[in-house]
Amino acid sequence: MGDKCFYNSDGDLLVVPQQGKLRITTEFGKMTVEPNEICVLQQGMKFSVELDGCTRGYILEVYDGHFVLPSLGPIGANGLANPRDFLTPVAYYEDKEVKNYTIINKFQGHLFTAYQHHSPYDVVAWHGNYVPYKYNLSNFMTINTVSFDHADPSIFTVLTCSSVKTGVAIADFVIFPPRWSVAENTFRPPYYHRNCMSEFMGLIYGSYEAKENGFEPGGATLHSIMTPHGPDSDCFDKASNAKLVPERVAEGTMAFMFESCLSMAVTSWASKMSEKLDENYFKCWQNLKKRFNPKQVLHKSDINGE
Ligand SMILES: O=C(O)Cc1cc(O)ccc1O
Numbered sequence: 001m002g003d004k005c006f007y008n009s010d011g012d013l014l015v016v017p018q019q020g021k022l023r024i025t026t027e028f029g030k031m032t033v034e035p036n037e038i039c040v041l042q043q044g045m046k047f048s049v050e051l052d053g054c055t056r057g058y059i060l061e062v063y064d065g066h067f068v069l070p071s072l073g074p075i076g077a078n079g080l081a082n083p084r085d086f087l088t089p090v091a092y093y094e095d096k097e098v099k100n101y102t103i104i105n106k107f108q109g110h111l112f113t114a115y116q117h118h119s120p121y122d123v124v125a126w127h128g129n130y131v132p133y134k135y136n137l138s139n140f141m142t143i144n145t146v147s148f149d150h151a152d153p154s155i156f157t158v159l160t161c162s163s164v165k166t167g168v169a170i171a172d173f174v175i176f177p178p179r180w181s182v183a184e185n186t187f188r189p190p191y192y193h194r195n196c197m198s199e200f201m202g203l204i205y206g207s208y209e210a211k212e213n214g215f216e217p218g219g220a221t222l223h224s225i226m227t228p229h230g231p232d233s234d235c236f237d238k239a240s241n242a243k244l245v246p247e248r249v250a251e252g253t254m255a256f257m258f259e260s261c262l263s264m265a266v267t268s269w270a271s272k273m274s275e276k277l278d279e280n281y282f283k284c285w286q287n288l289k290k291r292f293n294p295k296q297v298l299h300k301s302d303i304n305g306e
């Protein structure tokens with residue numbers, strides 16, 4: 001970035017690199033963040049990013065409150081993302097005078113520029129807890145059913161930013177890591193559902209079990225508030241005929257979800273200029289057939305596929 005930095009007056013940024021390494025300098029020190037790691041750069045913090053080649057990823061911005069670990073309830077002391085795995089930079093400074101150090105600021109959604117004669121990275125030491133951090137997603141301790149039923153994906157919450165309503169998140173950052181699937185008498189993939197939340201999903205690498213085709217790493221899906229969705233018809237057929245033995249799922253895959261109680265607007269860049277909109281997305285559900293048969297009596301052995 002040269003003699004240039006950025007800070008956001010509007011809120012905190014959660015950055016999910018999908019391709020390429022980010023070498024980030026902050027007022028608090030340096031962090032390298034690569035795919036399968038995430039970082040949070042809070043409101044007001046000045047930072048610069050150096051790239052090695054092609055880079056892309058996802059950013060979630062929250063305008064109120066901060067990301068915290070979800071409360072663990074009956075899980076107790078440890079589990080999911082553990083505090084010990086969040087890494088903060090150590091102080092780094094440069095004593096550098098320049099003609100024009102450019103500071104770019106996002107304020108009320110607009111970019112402003114200011115110039116100064118010295119590097120903003122002049123913090124020799126710091127203490128406190130309002131600091132940027134990074135987290136490696138492979139440290140996530142996954143919890144799931146060991147009996148039956150598909151649990152709410154909130155069990156996979158890495159970080160949450162709460163609204164004023166208890167239990168309702170402005171934003172949850174949820175991951176679907178490699179894990180064992182062992183549920184008995186259960187349709188194991190995500191259930192078909194509608195949701196009072198917006199679900200924006202991304203894929204860091206691999207292929208998401210509920211949509212193995214057409215959802216590429218670096219791509220995204222958006223299921224807006226109350227829009228019905230669920231696995232595509234291939235996934236439905238596979239899961240309906242599979243023997244329910246213990247099975248590894250999401251091997252070599254890291255899908256994630258930004259889930260919010262707010263509606264997400266799609267920019268005209270995303271829907272038009274990028275030319276990446278999949279106009280045929282809805283077709284992934286077109287082969288699903290009506291299967292309701294009020295006369296059918298299900299036995300346990302039918303469900304187990306034995
Ligand atoms: O829609 C999705 O694929 C995300 C999701 C996954 C899951 O396991 C349950 C619900 C849900 O919204």
Ligand SMILES: [Fe+2]
Pocket residue numbers: 193195199223229
């Ligand atoms: Fe969903």
